[in-house]
Amino acid sequence: MSFVADKQTTDDLNLLGKYKPNSIYGLFSKVRTPGGERLLDAMFQQPLTDPVAINRRSSLFRYFQEKELVFPFQPAAFRLAEEYLSGGVAPGLVRSGFSVMRKKAMGIFLRDEQFMVLSAGMQAAIEMLRQLSGLIALIDGEKNPWKQELESVSLVLADTRLEWVRQHEGEPVTTLQLIRYDHLLRHTLRQEMQLVLNAVYEIDVYIAVSATAQESxxxxxxxxxxxxxxxxxxxxxxxxxxxxxxxxxxxxxxxxxxxxxxxxxxxxxxxxxxxxxxxxxxxxxxxxxxxxxxxxxxxxxxxxxxxxxxxxxxxxxxxxxxxxxxxxxxxxxxxxxxxxxxxxxxxxxxxxxxxxxxxxxxxxxxxxxxxxxxxxxxxxxxxxxxxxxxxxxxxxxxxxxxxxxxxxxxxxxxxxxxxxxxxxxxxxxxxxxxxxxx
CATH class of the missing domain: 3.40.50.300 (P-loop containing nucleotide triphosphate hydrolases)
Known part of the structure; x- marks a missing residue:
C-alpha cells in the first residue's frame, strides 16, 4: 500500500519543488547526475510504509554519512559517459564495426562529428568505470548495508572482459579497439552497464542526502x-x-x-x-x-x-x-x-x-x-x-x-x-x- 499525501498536504508543508523557495526537496537536491535526480524525485513522490525498508534506507544514509565520501564524477564527463552507454549499437560485431568505420569516414570527408562524439563517449565511459572502481573500494566494509548492491557492481567491474579498462592509462584507443570495446560495452555488456549506471545514481543520492544531513x-x-x-x-x-x-x-x-x-x-x-x-x-x-x-x-x-x-x-x-x-x-x-x-x-x-x-x-x-x-x-x-x-x-x-x-x-x-x-x-x-x- 502506498503512502497517502495529497497536493494540499505537500503544498502546506512545502515538500516538493526543486526551485520553490525553502522547499524540503530543495534542501536535499544536491545530486550531480540526471539519474540521481530522477531517483530523488521518486523517493519524494513515494514514501515507504514498510518499517524494514524504511530503516534499511535510513541505515544507508547513515553509513554514507559516516564514510564522508565525495562524489568523484564531474557532471559533464559523467553525462557524456551516460549518453554513450545509453545509446544503441548494432547487434553483430561486423555490423557494429561497419557503423564505426562509416562514422570515421564521414568525419574525415564531411567533417561530421559522430565519430568524435563516439570516441569521446567511450573515453568518458572508461574513465567513469575506473573512478567507480576506486569509489567502490572506499565503500566496502563489514557493516555496509549496501553490501548486496556493492557485490553486484563489483562482479561487473571484475569481469575479465573489462581487464583492458583496468589497464587503460588514458591514451587514445585505436579504431580497431574502439570497434571491439564499443560492441562489448554497448551490446554484450549492455545490461551490466545499466546496472553500473543505476549504482552511480544511488551513490549520488546517498552522498548528496547524507551530506545535507551532516551540514544541517x-x-x-x-x-x-x-x-x-x-x-x-x-x-x-x-x-x-x-x-x-x-x-x-x-x-x-x-x-x-x-x-x-x-x-x-x-x-x-x-x-x-x-x-x-x-x-x-x-x-x-x-x-x-x-x-x-x-x-x-x-x-x-x-x-x-x-x-x-x-x-x-x-x-x-x-x-x-x-x-x-x-x-x-x-x-x-x-x-x-x-x-x-x-x-x-x-x-x-x-x-x-x-x-x-x-x-x-x-x-x-x-x-x-x-x-x-x-x-x-x-x-x-x-x-x-x-x-x-x-x-x-x-x-x-x-x-x-x-x-x-x-x-x-x-x-x-x-x-x-x-x-x-x-x-x-x-x-x-x-x-x-x-x-x-x-
Missing part, C-alpha cells in the same frame, strides 16, 4: 510497525529555518490527540509544519530535523493549514475548510492509520459556529486511537470543554510580554493558554490613531 545537523528516525502506535521525538524543529527552536513531542494511542493553543505568531503553525515534515521524511527513510525520533508507520499524512477559497468552484474559505475536514474524515473512518494536522479549524466562520464545529470534530476524531491528530485553535474555550477526554494532550505556545511588546519564545508548554493579545498588536501598530487622524 539532521538525524535519523526509527520506524516501527503500525501496531505500536507511537510518534515521538525528544527535539523537533523546522529543517528550513536557520535558528529554529526545537520542541519535544510524545504521542501514542493513549494520548493520540495534541490540542494546541496560542496567540498569532506564537509558532503554532511552524511547529505543526515541522511535525508534518518530519513524519513525511521519516517515511522516506530520510534524515529528519529531530533528535530521538521514533514512529509507527502510517498509511498517510493529511493536513489543513493553508486552505484557501476556490473561485472557480464557487467555494468560500469556510466551505473549503469543511471539505478538507470531510476528506480527512473519509480517510480516518475507512480504517487508515493517518497523521492528521488541522491548523486553526474553521477560522473562516463566526466564533460561535467555529467553537461548536471545532469541539464536535475534535471529539469525534479522538475516538480513532489508531490515528494521530494535531489540532490548533484560537478558541481556548474548546480546550476547556475537552478537558475530560483522557486521550487528549493540551499544549500551547506562550507569549511573553516585554512592556507592551509581545515576545515569542516558540517553546511548547503543557496546558491551555489564556493569552489574548490580538487587540494589543492592533494598538501597537497605531492603526486606530491612523484612522482617527484621517
Amino acid at each position: 545537523k539532521l538525524d535519523y528516525a526509527m520506524a516501527f510497525p503500525h501496531t505500536r502506535s507511537v510518534l515521538q521525538a525528544d527535539a523537533l524543529w523546522h529543517p528550513a529555518l536557520d535558528k529554529a527552536v526545537a520542541n519535544p513531542v510524545h504521542l501514542n494511542s493513549a494520548g493520540n490527540v495534541l490540542f494546541l493553543t496560542g496567540a498569532n505568531m506564537a509558532g503554532k503553525s511552524t511547529f505543526m509544519k515541522s511535525l508534518g515534515i518530519a513524519v513525511y521524511l521519516a517515511h522516506m527513510g530520510f534524515p529528519v530535523a529531530a533528535r530521538g525520533m521514533q514512529f509507527s508507520v502510517r498509511d498517510g499524512l493529511y493536513s489543513s493549514i493553508n486552505v484557501s477559497d476556490n473561485l472557480n468552484m464557487g467555494y468560500s474559505h469556510f466551505y473549503a475548510e469543511v471539505l478538507r475536514v470531510k476528506k480527512a474524515a473519509e480517510e480516518v473512518s475507512s480504517g487508515r492509520n493517518m497523521v492528521v494536522i488541522f491548523d486553526e479549524l474553521f477560522k473562516g466562520t463566526n466564533v460561535k459556529d467555529a467553537y461548536d464545529a471545532t469541539l464536535s470534530v475534535t471529539a469525534s476524531f479522538s475516538r480513532y486511537h489508531n490515528c494521530i491528530f494535531v489540532i490548533s485553535t484560537h478558541i481556548i474555550e474548546v480546550g476547556e470543554a475537552l478537558a475530560s477526554y483522557h486521550n487528549l494532550q493540551f499544549a500551547y505556545m506562550p507569549t511573553v510580554m516585554s512592556g507592551n511588546i509581545p515576545v515569542y519564545p516558540y517553546t511548547l508548554k503543557q496546558g491551555i493558554t489564556s493569552d489574548r493579545h490580538g487587540m494589543m498588536i492592533v494598538m501597537n501598530e497605531g492603526i486606530l490613531e491612523m484612522i482617527k487622524g484621517n
Whole structure:
C-alpha cells in the first residue's frame, strides 16, 4: 500500500519543488547526475510504509554519512559517459564495426562529428568505470548495508572482459579497439552497464542526502510497525529555518490527540509544519530535523493549514475548510492509520459556529486511537470543554510580554493558554490613531 499525501498536504508543508523557495526537496537536491535526480524525485513522490525498508534506507544514509565520501564524477564527463552507454549499437560485431568505420569516414570527408562524439563517449565511459572502481573500494566494509548492491557492481567491474579498462592509462584507443570495446560495452555488456549506471545514481543520492544531513545537523528516525502506535521525538524543529527552536513531542494511542493553543505568531503553525515534515521524511527513510525520533508507520499524512477559497468552484474559505475536514474524515473512518494536522479549524466562520464545529470534530476524531491528530485553535474555550477526554494532550505556545511588546519564545508548554493579545498588536501598530487622524 502506498503512502497517502495529497497536493494540499505537500503544498502546506512545502515538500516538493526543486526551485520553490525553502522547499524540503530543495534542501536535499544536491545530486550531480540526471539519474540521481530522477531517483530523488521518486523517493519524494513515494514514501515507504514498510518499517524494514524504511530503516534499511535510513541505515544507508547513515553509513554514507559516516564514510564522508565525495562524489568523484564531474557532471559533464559523467553525462557524456551516460549518453554513450545509453545509446544503441548494432547487434553483430561486423555490423557494429561497419557503423564505426562509416562514422570515421564521414568525419574525415564531411567533417561530421559522430565519430568524435563516439570516441569521446567511450573515453568518458572508461574513465567513469575506473573512478567507480576506486569509489567502490572506499565503500566496502563489514557493516555496509549496501553490501548486496556493492557485490553486484563489483562482479561487473571484475569481469575479465573489462581487464583492458583496468589497464587503460588514458591514451587514445585505436579504431580497431574502439570497434571491439564499443560492441562489448554497448551490446554484450549492455545490461551490466545499466546496472553500473543505476549504482552511480544511488551513490549520488546517498552522498548528496547524507551530506545535507551532516551540514544541517539532521538525524535519523526509527520506524516501527503500525501496531505500536507511537510518534515521538525528544527535539523537533523546522529543517528550513536557520535558528529554529526545537520542541519535544510524545504521542501514542493513549494520548493520540495534541490540542494546541496560542496567540498569532506564537509558532503554532511552524511547529505543526515541522511535525508534518518530519513524519513525511521519516517515511522516506530520510534524515529528519529531530533528535530521538521514533514512529509507527502510517498509511498517510493529511493536513489543513493553508486552505484557501476556490473561485472557480464557487467555494468560500469556510466551505473549503469543511471539505478538507470531510476528506480527512473519509480517510480516518475507512480504517487508515493517518497523521492528521488541522491548523486553526474553521477560522473562516463566526466564533460561535467555529467553537461548536471545532469541539464536535475534535471529539469525534479522538475516538480513532489508531490515528494521530494535531489540532490548533484560537478558541481556548474548546480546550476547556475537552478537558475530560483522557486521550487528549493540551499544549500551547506562550507569549511573553516585554512592556507592551509581545515576545515569542516558540517553546511548547503543557496546558491551555489564556493569552489574548490580538487587540494589543492592533494598538501597537497605531492603526486606530491612523484612522482617527484621517
